[in-house]
Amino acid sequence: MKNFKILLVEDEKQMAMFIEMELNHEGYTVDVAYDGREGLNLSESKEYDLILLDIMIPGLNGIEVCRRIRQSSSVPIIMLTAKSDISDKVLGLDVGANDYLTKPFAIEELFARIRVYERNKSISNNDEIKVKDIVMDNKTHKVKRKGKEIELTKKEYDLLEILLINKNIVLTRDQLIEKIWGYEYEGHTNVVDVFIRYLRIKIDDGFEDKLITTIRGVGYFINGD
Numbered sequence: 001m002k003n004f005k006i007l008l009v010e011d012e013k014q015m016a017m018f019i020e021m022e023l024n025h026e027g028y029t030v031d032v033a034y035d036g037r038e039g040l041n042l043s044e045s046k047e048y049d050l051i052l053l054d055i056m057i058p059g060l061n062g063i064e065v066c067r068r069i070r071q072s073s074s075v076p077i078i079m080l081t082a083k084s085d086i087s088d089k090v091l092g093l094d095v096g097a098n099d100y101l102t103k104p105f106a107i108e109e110l111f112a113r114i115r116v117y118e119r120n121k122s123i124s125n126n127d128e129i130k131v132k133d134i135v136m137d138n139k140t141h142k143v144k145r146k147g148k149e150i151e152l153t154k155k156e157y158d159l160l161e162i163l164l165i166n167k168n169i170v171l172t173r174d175q176l177i178e179k180i181w182g183y184e185y186e187g188h189t190n191v192v193d194v195f196i197r198y199l200r201i202k203i204d205d206g207f208e209d210k211l212i213t214t215i216r217g218v219g220y221f222i223n224g225d
Helices: 013-025 036-045 062-069 086-094 107-124 154-165 173-180 190-203
Strands: 005-009 029-033 050-054 077-081 099-102 128-131 134-137 142-145 148-150 212-215 219-222
Touching (some): 005 013, 013 029, 036 062, 128 154, 154 173, 154 219, 173 219, 190 212
Parallel strands (some): 050 077
Antiparallel strands (some): 134 142, 142 148, 212 219
16 A cells, blocks of 8 residues: 555545545545545545645535645645636636646546655655665765766756656646646746756756657656666
8 A cells, every 4th residue: 555645525426436436446545535625624634745626515515625725735636627617727827726737638648747746755755865876865966977066057957847846757748837837827838948958958868768758749758766
């Protein structure tokens, strides 16, 4: 059993049962709440590593539940909803949600999103991130490759950190923009390409083993162990 506990707040019982069963099969510990008040009470009385929160739930809707949780907790929250309207996405993120998944979704996509937070939890317990011969020290904000210190700007550091945390997972330009520049960013997506180029010059040029890999038309990932 994984040491990762999830609260699922979902009023559609068949959907809740399916998600709970799949998460249990993957080794996660899951509590289920079928309305907003029950979900809020559980979130306040127990410690969770992640909350999967539907927006359209009785009692308190997901937006209000998220808002109240954020008053006292920074637990990662992924909003689940059948609504695809951009205003719902923005509202959910504005009140503190970390991510957003629109129904219907593939269970594999949900697993992939969860694994990001699972890795983040693991890495947050450590002061260093190591992938192959590159070391990121989160205490000093220094990066070294093969013992050579590499100077990075704040954005370059944040971009490298996201790529290292999600090694071997392709991140799209949109995902990187949301994580580094924020979902409200309205500039061109080629800002990601520009900063990837800056990073390559600093961490790949002069080294035989290239860490940053491009998947044409999709995004980028760090080729890890």
